[in-house]
Amino acid sequence: MARLVVLGGGVSGHTAATFAAKWLGSSHEVVVVTPNSKWNWIPSNIWVGVGQMTKEEVTFPLAPVYAKAGINYKQAKAVSINPEGDASTDKPFVTIEYTEAGREGQIATVEYDYLINATGPKLNFAATPGLGDANGLGKFTVSVCTADHAEHAFEELTKVIAKMKAGERQKILIGTGHGMCTCQGAAFEYIFNVEHEIKKAGVRNMADIKWISNESFLGDFGMGGLHMKVGGYAVSSKLFAESLFAERNVDWLIGAHVHKVEAGKAHYELLDGSMGVEEFDFSMLIPPFAGVGLKAYNKAGEDITATLFAPNGFMKVDANYAAGAYENWKASDWPKTYQTPSYKNIFAAGIAFAPPHLISKPMSSPNGTPINPTPPRTGMPAGIIGKAVAHSVCDLITKGVNAHLHEASMAAMGAACVASAGKGLFDGTAAAMTVYPVVPDFEKYPGTGRDTDYTFGEIGLAGHWIKHILHHLFIYKAKLNPGWTLIPE
Amino acid sequence: MKEEEVNFAKNERFQLTMIPGTVAKSMRTCVVWQFIRFLVINIKMLVVVSKSH
Numbered sequence: 001m002a003r004l005v006v007l008g009g010g011v012s013g014h015t016a017a018t019f020a021a022k023w024l025g026s027s028h029e030v031v032v033v034t035p036n037s038k039w040n041w042i043p044s045n046i047w048v049g050v051g052q053m054t055k056e057e058v059t060f061p062l063a064p065v066y067a068k069a070g071i072n073y074k075q076a077k078a079v080s081i082n083p084e085g086d087a088s089t090d091k092p093f094v095t096i097e098y099t100e101a102g103r104e105g106q107i108a109t110v111e112y113d114y115l116i117n118a119t120g121p122k123l124n125f126a127a128t129p130g131l132g133d134a135n136g137l138g139k140f141t142v143s144v145c146t147a148d149h150a151e152h153a154f155e156e157l158t159k160v161i162a163k164m165k166a167g168e169r170q171k172i173l174i175g176t177g178h179g180m181c182t183c184q185g186a187a188f189e190y191i192f193n194v195e196h197e198i199k200k201a202g203v204r205n206m207a208d209i210k211w212i213s214n215e216s217f218l219g220d221f222g223m224g225g226l227h228m229k230v231g232g233y234a235v236s237s238k239l240f241a242e243s244l245f246a247e248r249n250v251d252w253l254i255g256a257h258v259h260k261v262e263a264g265k266a267h268y269e270l271l272d273g274s275m276g277v278e279e280f281d282f283s284m285l286i287p288p289f290a291g292v293g294l295k296a297y298n299k300a301g302e303d304i305t306a307t308l309f310a311p312n313g314f315m316k317v318d319a320n321y322a323a324g325a326y327e328n329w330k331a332s333d334w335p336k337t338y339q340t341p342s343y344k345n346i347f348a349a350g351i352a353f354a355p356p357h358l359i360s361k362p363m364s365s366p367n368g369t370p371i372n373p374t375p376p377r378t379g380m381p382a383g384i385i386g387k388a389v390a391h392s393v394c395d396l397i398t399k400g401v402n403a404h405l406h407e408a409s410m411a412a413m414g415a416a417c418v419a420s421a422g423k424g425l426f427d428g429t430a431a432a433m434t435v436y437p438v439v440p441d442f443e444k445y446p447g448t449g450r451d452t453d454y455t456f457g458e459i460g461l462a463g464h465w466i467k468h469i470l471h472h473l474f475i476y477k478a479k480l481n482p483g484w485t486l487i488p489e
Numbered sequence: 490m491k492e493e494e495v496n497f498a499k500n501e502r503f504q505l506t507m508i509p510g511t512v513a514k515s516m517r518t519c520v521v522w523q524f525i526r527f528l529v530i531n532i533k534m535l536v537v538v539s540k541s542h
Contacts (some may be wrong), residue, residue: 241505246503247514249496283520413541416534429517432530434537454537460517462527466534488538 005112009034010351012386013118048150075100084299121289130261164203175212177255177285181370196422222373273366314354331411331441350382383489432465
């Protein structure tokens with residue numbers, strides 16, 4: 001009997017663990033180590049942040065689902081990996097620290113034959129002083145990265161709307177809280193949902209709403225933007241994003257690295273090197289992501305963290321990390337199998353793998369401060385990668401170590417994305433987009449880097465319906481209800 | 490002033506963008522038209538999903 005240990009129970013880890021458990025059956029063991037007791041459909045946190053959904057609607061307990069799937073679930077966080085074992089055992093293992101109520105802080109080891117690291121990101125609030133405490137519930141700004149954060153964001157938003165109703169003009173600032181953030185899409189959704197709710201509350205004329213982000217142009221989204229075919233034109237996402245901001249009277253500040261937050265003030269540096277301060281009454285700023293800080297040790301107990309992980313804490317996989325300057329970047333730099341080069345029984349999936357480089361063009365201010373979005377690898381790509389990695393591990397277990405590894409390069413896969421711009425059965429809107437491939441391939445598609453037959457976007461009520469249906473569909477799938485394998489990632 | 494022209498005056502940067510007019514905006518929430526778009530978008534998304542697995 002082989003044991004697969006999956007670190008993390010988010011989109012990628014949950015997908016990998018549940019498919020592996022299904023494919024391996026009871027002949028082998030699947031263990032999930034995740035510090036959370038509940039699964040969270042993160043894309044709907046936006047609606048929790050504006051009071052249109054409750055925390056309970058976007059989360060569910062993991063234990064019954066894993067019990068049903070025959071998965072050994074440990075509510076704990078991974079601390080370190082010993083891929084060669086240690087002085088007392090040759091078997092590789094991970095060291096975990098329980099977070100389960102009643103066992104908090106207990107340390108244990110879990111041996112593995114295969115390991116999938118799908119730990120997701122550490123929300124690195126500490127990168128920007130004042131952005132938030134360790135829980136993200138900062139004094140000065142809010143976040144929608146977790147359901148708890150989103151609930152807190154709504155509490156603060158309610159206070160601001162009450163002030164506007166009382167005749168007090170309010171300034172709202174939403175965007176990214178650091179020059180190296182990703183997830184601009186979440187902030188994009190939140191700003192337009194906030195605008196929609198303020199309009200519904202009848203106080204839109206009392207709000208000054210502003211976007212602040214590290215993108216060098218609106219509509220970059222960490223993917224270098226995209227071109228869509230509309231009305232016979234191939235049009236940049238910049239034009240569409242700017243149009244939506246102008247239509248909804250939302251001003252913008254781009255190319256901004258927020259380097260300090262104080263009460264009602266965000267201090268920033270722009271790409272031209274200038275410094276400024278943006279005042280606010282309510283602010284939601286997304287933190288940058290980092291790896292969760294896993295350590296690694298060899299058999300002798302020496303620290304080999306730098307062998308397994310990039311400096312940002314994400315795990316090195318089969319990517320080309322020596323591509324060098326932007327001019328040399330290729331689609332083939334991106335990983336295909338997500339197997340670590342140093343230990344063939346370790347894989348990384350979802351946000352946990354280290355991208356070879358940015359997707360957007362790298363930028364920095366004259367002061368040397370890098371200000372550019374980092375690559376998004378959430379949602380559909382995270383699910384597809386998790387499934388492909390699980391498939392590879394299952395084949396390695398059942399067919400032997402020479403089994404063919406499954407591939408899921410972000411330079412060869414597309415993504416469907418629905419960005420809400422306001423919730424409502426008949427007055428809601430969302431931008432429904434597909435992009436193919438996620439990472440542009442300028443050798444295959446020399447013009448825009450992408451296939452414009454499969455890259456499109458439009459805003460409307462249909463997009464909102466799709467986002468709402470996907471909310472229920474993916475929670476249904478994650479609960480492993482009948483037919484769950486038929487729902488694509 | 491037409492509805493779509495109002496915001497052009499609010500910000501210098503808005504003047505360099507495109508703002509949808511009344512018809513374009515009403516089509517975004519027209520239930521019949523959006524139901525058609527719902528079907529079309531779903532088909533397009535399924536094609537991209539199938540190419541990605």
